[in-house]
Amino acid sequence: MLEEFLSASRRVDADLQRAAAERRWVDAERAAHTLKSMARMVGAVELAEACALVEGGAAGALPPDAVEAVARRVVQAQGAVKACLL
Secondary structure, eight states, rough: OOHHHHHHHHHHHHHHHHHTTTOHHHHHHHHHHHHHHHHTTTOOOOHHHHHHHHHHIIISSSSSHHHHHHHHHHHHHHHHHHHHOO
């Protein structure tokens, strides 16, 4: 299950980062929501919280530059989860 999480979360994270960089907020929100749900299933709380911030920000709660900054936080949290699981 954890191997599947790592594999799938990498793909979703890449989608999220690309959407945020291209300022495609609907796609960023969708990817953040998906990754948040996946992170919660494996107990990756910090990653889930970072995704929730991106999800809310992409929906209009944050200015675009802040969404991009929070999306970078997702990358850091994703790295921490990967380090713990490998």
